[in-house]
Amino acid sequence: MACRRFTVCVEGNIGCGKSSFIRHFANKLPGYLNVLEEPVAQWTSLNNNNLLGMMYSDPKRWCTAFQAYVMLTMSDGHSSSRGASAPPVTLLERSLHSACRVFVENLHKQSLMDSMDYHILMEWYNLWVSDQTYDIDVIIYLRAKPSVCLERVKKRNRSEECDLSLELLEQLHQLHEDWLINHKFGCPSTRVVVLDAEQDFDSLMAVYDREVLPILRDFA
Numbered sequence: 384m385a386c387r388r389f390t391v392c393v394e395g396n397i398g399c400g401k402s403s404f405i406r407h408f409a410n411k412l413p414g415y416l417n418v419l420e421e422p423v424a425q426w427t428s429l430n431n432n433n434l435l436g437m438m439y440s441d442p443k444r445w446c447t448a449f450q451a452y453v454m455l456t457m458s459d460g461h462s463s464s465r466g467a468s469a470p471p472v473t474l475l476e477r478s479l480h481s482a483c484r485v486f487v488e489n490l491h492k493q494s495l496m497d498s499m500d501y502h503i504l505m506e507w508y509n510l511w512v513s514d515q516t517y518d519i520d521v522i523i524y525l526r527a528k529p530s531v532c533l534e535r536v537k538k539r540n541r542s543e544e545c546d547l548s549l550e551l552l553e554q555l556h557q558l559h560e561d562w563l564i565n566h567k568f569g570c571p572s573t574r575v576v577v578l579d580a581e582q583d584f585d586s587l588m589a590v591y592d593r594e595v596l597p598i599l600r601d602f603a
């Protein structure tokens with residue numbers, strides 16, 4: 384068991400509360416977990432450019448560059464969870480998989496991403512995931528209605544997301560459902576735990592402790 388690595392990945396719509404979930408368990412199990420928060424800071428400061436902001440301002444021009452960079456930074460995260468000195472349990476916020484199965488898929492579906500760009504990113508994705516480094520043991524899907532996510536996005540007021548629409552959240556919600564509930568695309572994990580992420584913060588953390596701590600502790 385000493386060499387076996389266990390990877391848990393948190394997925395869900397923008398604003399569903401993935402960061403709070405990750406920080407909660409990082410505080411709860413210090414030393415047990417290799418916690419990898421999503422590298423949003425890297426996306427907003429690439430060579431002094433805010434690529435996330437550029438993608439929202441002009442998606443047709445920048446969405447491929449942005450998603451290619453997201454995939455690269457995510458791939459770094461997956462790899463770091465396999466290092467010899469990494470703790471046995473890694474908790475990832477999002478993954479290379481949701482970048483492709485949800486975001487790239489949606490941009491292409493909405494005709495914002497060119498078909499050639501889409502196929503090239505998918506070829507990179509297929510190459511990456513043929514390696515076990517990108518396997519996930521458990522996916523925790525924080526499921527919340529798009530309207531609830533929108534309220535939270537508005538409340539946190541991230542400047543790049545000031546024009547984020549309910550329509551976009553509905554599209555992304557449907558793709559999470561297609562991927563994790565309806566199994567329309569290949570799923571990188573045999574185990575998907577679906578949690579209702581709509582309650583208030585304190586009730587949520589109590590549910591998360593009850594449902595997720597045993598999964599993490601099983602391996603830690």
Ligand code: DCP
Nearest residue numbers: 396397398399400401402403453477482486544
């Ligand atoms: N994003 C994107 N494409 C990706 C990953 C993220 O366009 N492949 C964008 C969507 C958001 C921002 O990056 O504007 C961060 O999105 P996440 O949902 O990954 O993270 P949040 O911080 O919104 O998560 P939560 O609110 O659940 O903590």
